[in-house]
């Protein structure tokens with residue numbers, strides 16, 4: 120089937136108003152959040168329900184036309200944009216929010232629901248979503264499942280895979296799988312839900328998700344603590360655990376990043392200057408911090424506005440970096456003992472090959488997860504190569520939480536064996552026999 124016939128068939132499935140072909144209306148779907156990855160698409164298709172997604176995928180598979188599933192388009196590895204002329208399947212119309220079940224503390228939501236909408240919905244029932252991230256206003260639950268998002272509460276509640284108790288998805292041949300019952304115990308063979316989490320749109324298009332919600336703490340405090348280096352930050356988190364604090368989040372950043380944020384937002388320095396900072400968030404009263412040894416000059420807050428004010432210094436890093444130029448964003452994990460040495464080494468290595476570049480590091484330190492941002496370096500992949508190889512050589516991972524996408528495919532063999540990659544390919548062939556789902560991602 121030719122392109123025109125396929126588009127006509129898609130119009131028949133979703134309605135012509137939901138097949139976007141004009142260059143101006145397609146534009147926002149064709150470039151990623153960083154501006155680094157862009158392509159063009161013959162059309163953006165916006166199905167309104169699972170059946171429509173299934174018929175769209177089946178028609179594309181029959182036509183041999185590749186598709187890119189897209190949620191909020193906040194992914195940072197170029198996985199959500201059409202780099203080779205794929206059709207974009209936007210899931211944003213699938214944003215229904217089911218009632219929160221008080222007994223099981225579960226909720227069934229559409230894959231296109233934005234995280235912030237689901238958070239508000241859960242909060243109205245006195246509950247919370249176990250994963251939180253700064254892109255909450257746009258990132259969708261389906262995208263978060265597809266990337267197995269980590270985020271700010273990973274330390275406390277784990278990543279997206281742990282919050283998902285069932286999902287519905289359309290596989291590459293248009294068939295629908297829906298292990299959605301949400302039973303606490305259901306030991307009946309392969310874990311399709313777990314397999315689709317983190318599959319980055321290469322095995323199926325997630326259409327609905329049953330989430331396990333969590334109980335938010337009654338009281339919460341936040342401290343911004345100056346520290347000499349990341350090793351000290353990691354040590355303080357361990358001390359906080361030892362002192363009995365229920366740590367909800369532990370984020371780290373450096374003075375250059377803090378100053379960048381201050382300039383970007385017109386804010387003053389929050390604490391005396393230091394090499395690095397730990398943002399510690401715990402469930403409990405502020406005076407518990409006194410039990411944690413080695414904390415000087417911390418700024419603390421317990422009320423919502425004060426806590427949000429401290430969190431801004433961390434959460435605004437991504438926007439402040441983007442304002443400098445198009446960043447190369449490399450999200451890596453290190454063994455905790457190597458985190459600080461990695462931070463020093465990576466700056467030295469990047470400076471050697473890109474002397475004029477700006478390097479900003481921040482991340483979820485208690486998880487060993489650093490986001491390495493490089494702006495103003497070469498356009499090619501030389502910086503990526505150095506950063507990812509440095510992480511792998513220290514026993515780390517080339518992707519902590521953002522996924523592989525297009526950006527890191529080349530380096531997957533650094534952390535996955537030939538045998539593992541061969542198994543990946545066989546799984547892909549089984550669930551997407553025509554190879555139409557996100558063919559430029561992961562493998």
Ligand SMILES: Cc1cc2nc3c(=O)[nH]c(=O)nc-3n(C[C@H](O)[C@H](O)[C@H](O)COP(=O)(O)OP(=O)(O)OC[C@H]3O[C@@H](n4cnc5c(N)ncnc54)[C@H](O)[C@@H]3O)c2cc1C
Pocket residue numbers: 152187188189190191192193194195198199210230231251252253254257258259260261262263264265266267268269270271319320321323324325326437438520521524557560
């Ligand atoms: C400011 C900022 C902060 C961020 N902080 C974090 C963080 O702390 N932790 C973290 O893990 N990430 C973070 N991210 C990255 C991003 O928000 C996450 O990867 C998020 O999960 C992407 O969701 P999305 O809906 O925007 O997905 P998209 O960007 O639209 O897509 C991401 C990938 O998932 C696929 N996909 C999307 N929807 C579906 C679907 N329904 N079915 C199948 N595949 C699908 C796409 O094809 C693509 O491969 C951040 C991003 C920004 C901009």
